[in-house]
Amino acid sequence: MPEEKKVIIRRLNTAKDLGKFMADYYYELDAAAKSGKQKIAWCTSVGPAEILRGMGYLIYFPETHSAMLGSTRMATDLIPKANAIGYSPEICSYLTADIGAFLENVTPLANIYKGIESVPRPDVLVYNTNQCRDVQDWFNWYAKRFDVPVVGIETYRNVPEVTPAHITSISRQMENIVQPLEDVAGRKLDMDEFKNAVALSRECSNLWEKCLAAAAARPSPLTFFDGTTLMGPAVVGRGTQKAIDVYRLLLEELNERVAAGEGAIENERYRLYWDGMPVWGRLSMHSKLFAGLQANVIASTYCSSWIFTALDAANPFESMARAYTELFIVRSDDYKEKYIRDKLAFFQCDGIIYHDAKTCPNNTNCRYGMAQRLEKKTGIPSLIMHGDLNDLRLLSDEQTRTNVEAFIEQLEESGKAA
Numbered sequence: 001m002p003e004e005k006k007v008i009i010r011r012l013n014t015a016k017d018l019g020k021f022m023a024d025y026y027y028e029l030d031a032a033a034k035s036g037k038q039k040i041a042w043c044t045s046v047g048p049a050e051i052l053r054g055m056g057y058l059i060y061f062p063e064t065h066s067a068m069l070g071s072t073r074m075a076t077d078l079i080p081k082a083n084a085i086g087y088s089p090e091i092c093s094y095l096t097a098d099i100g101a102f103l104e105n106v107t108p109l110a111n112i113y114k115g116i117e118s119v120p121r122p123d124v125l126v127y128n129t130n131q132c133r134d135v136q137d138w139f140n141w142y143a144k145r146f147d148v149p150v151v152g153i154e155t156y157r158n159v160p161e162v163t164p165a166h167i168t169s170i171s172r173q174m175e176n177i178v179q180p181l182e183d184v185a186g187r188k189l190d191m192d193e194f195k196n197a198v199a200l201s202r203e204c205s206n207l208w209e210k211c212l213a214a215a216a217a218r219p220s221p222l223t224f225f226d227g228t229t230l231m232g233p234a235v236v237g238r239g240t241q242k243a244i245d246v247y248r249l250l251l252e253e254l255n256e257r258v259a260a261g262e263g264a265i266e267n268e269r270y271r272l273y274w275d276g277m278p279v280w281g282r283l284s285m286h287s288k289l290f291a292g293l294q295a296n297v298i299a300s301t302y303c304s305s306w307i308f309t310a311l312d313a314a315n316p317f318e319s320m321a322r323a324y325t326e327l328f329i330v331r332s333d334d335y336k337e338k339y340i341r342d343k344l345a346f347f348q349c350d351g352i353i354y355h356d357a358k359t360c361p362n363n364t365n366c367r368y369g370m371a372q373r374l375e376k377k378t379g380i381p382s383l384i385m386h387g388d389l390n391d392l393r394l395l396s397d398e399q400t401r402t403n404v405e406a407f408i409e410q411l412e413e414s415g416k417a418a
């Protein structure tokens with residue numbers, strides 16, 4: 001049994017700036033909802049945010065709210081409320097937690113940000129099914145409740161190679177949502193503002209990519225568990241200067257850590273890759289569990305999902321179509337396997353944790369033999385953790401602890417320690 005050491009996890013100073021960024025973001029939305037001075041669009045996390053910015057919308061992301069419901073451990077009690085109106089316990093627990101919260105008229109925003117009482121009312125809802133079909137049902141439900149329009153982009157799935165036909169189809173769909181969005185906004189899409197948002201998104205993406213790449217250093221200055229909250233601006237703030245400003249600070253601090261040889265955890269011996277969703281209600285517990293075993297989860301598919309290298313302000317619709325179709329989640333298993341292999345090599349990982357999230361098959365990649373195939377090709381062992389992103393009834397903490405300890409012991413015995 002590997003000996004569990006005293007846990008030392010070094011917090012990043014920039015976490016405070018990130019906290020302020022998120023507070024400013026929610027207060028701005030709340031003020032707009034109360035005053036009615038600026039239109040609000042609800043958008044999926046990898047939806048066409050830049051088009052919305054080109055029409056002056058403020059953007060609210062229900063998935064981020066759901067992640068907060070998870071991390072505050074409110075979700076598990078709220079999910080049955082959505083089940084009671086016909087949404088299965090088997091489907092996305094972001095959807096069920098969020099709709100459950102709406103039905104109960106509760107939000108973690110009210111507990112965290114004084115003065116905010118509810119989520120901001122939408123003027124329009126915009127989805128892209130590039131991640132899953134659940135978002136379409138989720139957003140359609142809200143459209144009926146608020147009696148506002150919903151527009152969407154239907155994306156290809158299981159894509160081996162992104163072809164010109166994919167790009168043409170998706171960019172046309174993006175162009176087609178402009179008119180209904182202009183009708184709600186009461187103004188035209190400003191091409192300069194739109195291009196500027198694409199340029200800012202690209203810069204944000206570049207900085208976020210560099211922040212994540214800093215974890216390749218030994219010891220790694222970053223953990224996956226920090227990354228899940230640090231990625232907030234890449235999700236809700238892309239297309240804005242504020243997100244860029246905060247990532248410049250983060251990158252500076254990470255580079256300082258690397259230069260000083262300071263790791264995010266004390267005595268990093270094992271370097272792990274995480275595939276799948278985080279367990280939002282167990283971030284702190286998992287962070288301590290791994291750090292206590294001198295294992296650092298340094299990289300993930302999930303945090304890298306907000307890197308959009310294809311974005312190009314000179315060609316906004318087509319480059320957005322490419323960026324939002326090139327995503328890992330949209331791609332075929334062959335592509336995904338290669339992607340993970342490249343990450344394992346870049347970050348010099350000793351093992352992989354696959355999170356089999358019961359209610360999110362879309363972000364779960366270990367159900368069709370990928371773990372075994374990759375292990376055969378790379379020799380890098382893996383562990384499948386059974387759980388869920390939000391529904392804590394679907395996991396066993398004891399089982400997780402036992403399995404993770406056994407996995408680290410396996411790495412120890414195979415001489416994988418740094």
Ligand code: SF4
Pocket residue numbers: 063092093094095131132133134135359360361362363389
């Ligand atoms: S990708 Fe998974 S977690 Fe995200 S909205 Fe879809 S089903 Fe839910």
